[in-house]
Amino acid sequence: MKLWAGRFQKETDTLVNDFNSSIQFDARLYKQDIAGSIAHAQMLGKQGIIEEHEVESIVEGLKAILEDIEADKVEFSVDNEDIHMNIETLLTQRIGDAGKRLHTARSRNDQVAVDTRLYVKEEIPVIIGKILDLEEVLVEKAKEHTDTVMPGYTHLQRAQPTTFGHYMMAYANMFKRDVTRLEDCLERLDECPLGAGALATTTYDIDRFATAQALGFKKPTDNSMDSVSDRDYAIELLSALSILMMHLSRFSEEIILWCSWEFKFVDLDDAYSTGSSIMPQKKNPDVAELVRGKTGRVYGSLITLLTMMKGLPLAYNKDMQEDKEALFDAIDTVEICLPVFAAMVNTLSVRRHNMERAAAGGFITATDCADYLVKKGLPFREAYMIVGRLVNLCIKNHETLDTLTLRDFRAICDLFDEGVYEAMSLKHCVNGRTVYGGPAKESVLKQIALIEEFIQQRK
Template identity: 80%
Template sequence: MKLWAGRFQKETDTLVNDFNSSITFDARLYREDIAGSIAHAAMLGKQGIIEPHEAEKIIEGLQAILADVEAGQVEFSLDNEDIHMNIEAELTSRIGDTGKRLHTARSRNDQVAVDFRLYVKKEISKIIGMVLNLEGVLVKKAEETLDAVMPGYTHLQRAQPTTLAHYMMAYANMLRRDVTRLEDCLERMDECPLGAGALATSTYPVDRFQTAQALGFRKPTENSLDSVSDRDFALEFLSACSILMMHLSRFSEELILWCSWEFKFVELDDAYSTGSSIMPQKKNPDVAELVRGKTGRVYGSLITLLTVMKGLPLAYNKDMQEDKEPVFDAIDTVEMCLPVFTAMLDTLTVRRDNMRRAASGGFINATDCADYLVKKGLPFREAYMIVGRLVHMCLRTGETLDTLPLKDFRSVSALFDADVYQALELKTCVGGRKVYGGPAPDAVQAQIDHIKDFLKERGK
């Protein structure tokens, strides 16, 4: 018999039973459900809502169930609909009528809200740790490539010289924002909905501060109606995960380009590449491609939950059962992508010569050429036009700015002198960009040091 069967005179149709059930996916909340029930039972006993010996018996029963679930000795049933009813039914079957007292002053509405928050809190901490590990690899790669000159791009066209270290720290800064977004999400959701009841709390003298503290929350939620209706914490989490995956996807796109024969800036380790079933020469960046593809799954989870929530009146509605699967899928996806992406990045080989060769073409020192003239007193717009004419001249003659004869420089401006070649050296171009945040080695080292401090503050 279902725990809510008193009002009903018919058994639930099998189709409805299967359709209504969530145990197939919310079973993963068993630890959080048992933890919430233990905290609730302890509070009931302390407040005299049930006898202290009954609370002790319930807590011991729940602890035994947890151990048996962990050992694979408990089988959940579709007839009990969800994880909450499965645990309560199992408890009652073990300790008798005392188990029926557990649900005093509680609803499944606040029960699922606390379970879900506990679970997402735990997974946020795990994901933050994974992102920090990736940041550590980026720091290591950056320190190894402070002098690895490469072209920087806009519109996927060679634009200005930079270094691989500068690139690595760009992604490190993105990931730092991801960490702080997840930390902000964690702080905002650190409120306990247990005790809100179905929507209007209870006539029993429950102590919500006790249960909040017992479960590791900063405080109880402020409004009971909002407590059971709120899924903002899940939406904010999915939003942060979507942005994180977007960053991984952009990075994946770069790596996919860079390990192609057209670039050959990096080579992926054999352990993080795959081959072709028909073309024996192929070495495919499948890990990066899958990360790029799986980003869409996480976006889909965010859109799913936004759509579920957009038209719901207060308080709980059965639609909200659809909150868990997208969150679970996003968690599984992110936690699958981060470690393999980190290992792939950690093991790749940097092809410095190819990067340097690419940086020598495409006139990426053209801006530096214009700046050379500006430093000699010419307005930038005039310098820009002169260098544009020089580039056109090089395209006609097959030269680069580095190889163009001095007489050709002087044919467009008498301000050019032999020192122009030193100014156009890639090392000079990169090393001169010492502005805070720039690609000069000292500037990048400062960025590395900031990320190291960030990691150290978080125990990494």
């Protein structure tokens, strides 16, 4: 018999039973559910709502159920719908009437709310740790390549020279923001909904501050209706994870391009590549492609929750059962992507000469050529037009700026002298950009130091 069967005169249809049940996915909340139930039972005892001997029996029974679940000795039932009713039924079967007293002053609405918050609270630090592991990889790559010149791009066109170290720090700063977003989410969700009941608390003299403290929350939630109907923390987490996956996807796209024959800037380690079933020459960047593909999966989880919540009146509605599969899948996806992605980046080889060769083409020192004229007193817009004419001349004659003769330069502007060649050299162009945040070696080393400090504060 179902725990809520008193009101009903008919058994639930089998199709409805299967449709309504969530145990197939919320079973993973067993630890959180048992922790919440222990805290609730102990509070009931301290408040004199149930007897102390009943509390002892409940706590011992719940701990035994936890051990049996982890030993794979428990088979959950679809008839009991969810993890909450499965555990309560097991407890009652094992300890008798005391088990029936556990649900005093509690609803499955506040029960699932506290379970899910506890789960998210535990998973966010795990994800942060994996991001920091990736940050450490990026720091080491940046240290190795502060002098490795490569083209920087806008519109996927060669734009200005930078270094591979500077590039790695760009992604390191993205992932730094991801960490702080997750930390913000963790701070906001650190409130305990247990004791809110179905929506309007209870007439029993419960102590919500005691259960919040016992479960490691900063405080109880302030409004009982909001407590059971809020899924903002889950939406916020999925938003942060979607942004994180977007960053991983952008990085994946770069790696996919860089290891193609058209770029050949990097080589992926064989252990993080796959081959073709028909083309023996192929070495495919499947890890990067899968991360790029799984990004859409995490986006889908975010849209699922936003769409699910957009039309719900207060307070709890059964629609909200749909939060867990999306939430769990997004967390699982991120947690599997981060370590394999970090390992792929850690083991890739950088082809310095190919990067530098690419940086030498595409007129990426054109801005520096214009700046050279500006430093001789010419307004930037005039300098810009002159260098544009030089680039056009090069294109017509299949030249580059550094292969033009001084006579070619002076034919367009007599301010040019031999110093223009040094002004346009790749190393000068990179290391002359000492502005805070720029690609010069001393600037990149400062960026590395900031990320290292950020990591050390959290590990």
